[in-house]
Amino acid sequence: MFENSNPTPLVAISDPLLSSKGISLHIKRDDLIDTEITGNKWRKLKYNLIKAREQGTEIILTFGGAYSNHIAATAAAAKRFGFQSIGVIRGEELNENSNPTLQKAHADGMQLLFVSRADYLFRTSPHWLNMHRQEYAAYIIPEGGSNHLATQGVREILHEIDLEFDYITCPVGTGGTLAGLASGLHPHQKALGFAALMGEDYLEKEVAQLLAPEFQSRQEIIHDYQFGGYAKHNPELISFIQGFYDQHGIPLDPIYTGKMVFGLYDMIKKGKIEEGKTVIALHTGGLQGIAGFNETFGLNLVGS
Ligand SMILES: Cc1ncc(COP(=O)(O)O)c(C=O)c1O
Incomplete structure (x- = not known):
């Protein structure tokens, strides 16, 4: 049960913004781990x-x-x-x-x-x-x-990453993914979670409950890119997702991974990720939800 002998791909992203800021960005394509049970x-x-x-x-x-x-x-x-x-x-x-x-x-x-x-x-x-x-x-x-057994599974992602990195990012919904990542980091590394919904303090508490005290400082939740709440979006986000797909061939969903990559790019633009750093963005899947999202909002985003 749940055998995945091959690590999911780690894809280097090349982009003029990243090179101008001296940032090395890789996407860990956990969306490709399985066709149905993804990310x-x-x-x-x-x-x-x-x-x-x-x-x-x-x-x-x-x-x-x-x-x-x-x-x-x-x-x-x-x-x-x-x-x-x-x-x-x-x-x-x-x-x-x-x-x-x-x-x-x-x-x-x-x-x-x-x-x-x-x-x-x-x-x-x-x-x-x-x-x-x-x-x-x-x-x-x-x-x-999201529970303690979930964090155990998430932590295994780190064993698959054969690269020295400074930050690992993920979207945050219930907090299990962020807690799992933070629980496996070295002291000089940090997990940045991008909140997909409103909930300052609430999300912090959820993550804190799943994380041993010594790992608390290895994570931080960024609340600036939730676009008004769960499944809320605007044309800027949608066009970013479309542009990212056109440029890199990697589909992102508008509820979780789209907000994370949008936020990460904005932080890089604003110099909030220090020059010379290596960042891994975890693609947590979520592409199955695009069909329903397109249907509801009359959009045409690319799914899996
Ligand atoms: C695709 C996707 N990414 C990220 C998340 C957030 O993960 P977590 O609930 O562990 O914070 C979820 C679900 O909540 C999700 O469905």
Whole structure:
């Protein structure tokens, strides 16, 4: 289960901006790790599903929003590795045909439970979780897949990077990816997380909970590039993503990786990344969500 013998590619980006600032930028293409369980989802699900199997659990229960990459990946992983899956979805007005993400999760056999936004708030309540754990005899994975086992999987990314670097960047949604990266860094290295949603303090707390005290200072969340909140965007972001694809042939999604690379370029332009540094940007996948995003906003972004 979850064998990936080949490291995902590390692609050097050449760009006049980068050379003018003496910055070496590489993209770690974790979006290519698998066709369905992509990016950080592969890393975060790995040890959770291994644990579920060890416990003899047959049902995986997890949570997500309408376009959740985590829901799509969990449904695909459950199908592939022989688990049943249940997705608790935020939005009682939705159904399995509401968008391509939910359609695919449903087609992969995930049972979708649509709950109101108010009920969805119970997803972290120990009482509610216990009730569901017992009712479904399920292994429960938190929203976004972020827990300590997830950070263990994310940390393995660092073992695949055969290059001295100063910064590693990732998008931040629930914080597990950033915590996992920071937990494997040397003191002179730093993980920069680009918030994909509003939540100053809240996101910091989420990351802090997943990270041992000695690693706290090896990460920082940048809040300047969330574009007004989750899935919010503007023409500048969309044209940056399109331009990046045209120039480098690497698709980015507008919810997570697009905001991260946009933010990183802006920080480089403004001299906030020091000259001479080597930066790795982690491509965390998320390309499955582009179809639904295009449909909703009438856009034409390139997906996987
Ligand atoms: C494609 C993608 N990148 C990054 C993230 C953020 O990762 P994390 O939730 O671990 O902060 C998510 C999900 O939240 C995601 O779907």
